[in-house]
Amino acid sequence: MNLKTPSAAPSAALHRRQWLATVGLGALLSACGGGGSGDPLxxxxxxxxSRASDLVSEGLVGVAMGWADAREIRTAVAGLRRLGDSALLEPGDLMAIGSNTKAMTACVAASVVDQGLLRWDSTLAQVLPELAREALPVYRSVTLRDLLGHRAGVMAFTDQADIDAFEQHAGDEALAGLQQPADMQAFFLRWLLQQPPVRATGEIPGYVYSNAGYILVSRMLASATGxxxxxxxxxxxxxxxxxxxxxxxxxxxxxxxxxGHAGQGRRLQPxxxxxGMEQAWLGLLDPAGGVSLRVRDDAVWLQWHLRALRGEATPLPPGYVRELLEMAHATTGNYSLGWVVQARHGANWLLHSGxxxxxxxxxxxxxxxxxxGLAHSNTTTPDSMALLFDSVAALMA
Known part of the structure; x- marks a missing residue:
């Protein structure tokens, strides 16, 4: 599982012509998505x-894009579902959104806080006392807000190295003996909270991006709600x-x-x-990045944010909306509830990539x-995220 750390301004060396020559994607057909008025003119x-089709001509296998204001939604799709197959990507197809799932988990957490079953400052020791007793003392005072904002210092689990460390320490026999998801989660979290904290090295005090922290969030939510x-x-x-x-x-x-597609050697492959067991263990990270959805559903999710930010009544939890409104005054790069603040072209944005x-x-x-604006692709290349960012940013201009 590769759940990328969000970037306030994605940057990558763009070698587009070289990549196109390598994988031979310059002539894929495109399909038009629905949404908005549906008027092709x-x-x-x-x-x-046009932007979705351009991304396909730049080397992405399939692309779904969306745009919304408070009243209208437009979507478009282009390219293929899978290399080696002629089936075009359709507006109703699912696309995985990776770490963009985190804002959804944070929204759920806010609804539990609004209900009074948890507080933003509820600690692991208060909510999960049995787990906290076995944890290093530094983790016992970690709060729900700390975990949602990546200020807990727990291991990242953003790459294979952390997964390998866990598997090597636990041993194959112990891992194979755990069959139920709840038992797997408890075993993993006990191990996680016995590992030394990761020190923050960036400009934001205490900020250490962690997918594993969102597993702890899900455990706290389950404890509070059943x-x-x-x-x-x-x-x-x-x-x-x-x-x-x-x-x-x-x-x-x-x-x-x-x-999904990625480069293997010098070729792009599905x-x-x-x-098996690999999938069962990686499934623990679903609260950090497990959601897939249609492009229109993602656009509707973002549209609810727009309406809330404009002061309209929405089904979004009031506590979640208050946190978003406070981010309007935050500095660039600040992270809260699954979103990063970015200032660009004189405007402040909430941004996340996965x-x-x-x-x-x-x-x-x-x-x-x-x-x-949003963009999905079933392609991961050295420059694919930068391509998505450029296209979505242009929609916002």
Whole structure:
């Protein structure tokens, strides 16, 4: 699992012509997505479709893009579901959003706080006393807010090195003996909280990005509500906001869904699904990056943010909205509740990017509520996230 750390301004060396020559993607057909008025002569819809098609000509296998203001949504798709197959990407196809899931988990957490079942300053020792007793003392005072804002210092689990460290320490026999997700989670978290804290090295005090921290969040939410994360996601976010969400890689819903792609050697290849015990263990990280959804559902999710930022009543938890409004006054690079603040072209944005299993996603929301843009791709290359950022940023201009 590769759940990328968000970047306030994605940057990568762009070797587009070289990549196109390597993987031979310059002539893929495109398919038009729905949304908005549906009028093919709508100049804004044409502009959006053109941007999606341009990204395919730049080397991405399939692309879904969306734009929203407080009243209207437009979406467009282009390219293929899978290399080696002629099936075009469709507007109703799922795309994995990786770490953009974190804002959804934070939104669920805010609803639990609003209900009075947790506080933002609830600590591990208060909510999970049995787990905290076995943890290093430094972790016992870690709060829900610390975990959601990556200020807890727990290991990142953003790359294979941390996974290897866990597997080597635990041993194959112990890992194979745990079959139930709850037992796996408890075993992992006990180990995690016995590891030395990671020191912050960036400009934001105490900030250490961590996917594993969101597993702890899900455990706190389950302890407070008696419901697991996926149930809470459906009941407290998907249903109230009218969203259709799927937990897992798109191909797990069916073989006609898009495949993720990544470079293997000098060629771009579809990635096989993780299976068996490997998938079971990586599934623990779902609260940090496990959601897949249609492009229109992602646009609706962002549109609710725009309406809330404009002061309109929405199904979003009031505590979540208050935190977002406070971010309008935060410095660039500040992270809270699944979003990074970025200042660009005289405007403040909420931004997050995610990558998992050969998929990438980027979302941008204007903090003044004027508009939002997003892009999904079933392709991970050295410059793919920079391509998505450039295209979405242009939508916001």
């Amino acid at each position: 709508d100049p804004e819809q044409v502009r959006l479709q 419901q697991d994360w996926s149930t809470l996601l459906e009941l407290r976010l998907a249903k109230p906001l009218g969203l259709s969400l799927f937990v897992g890689a798109p191909l797990r819903q069916g073989p006609n869904q898009p495949a 990635l096989a699904l993780r299976e 990558a998992i299993g050969g998929f990438e996603a980027l979302s941008i929301v204007a903090l003044d509520g004027s508009g939002a």
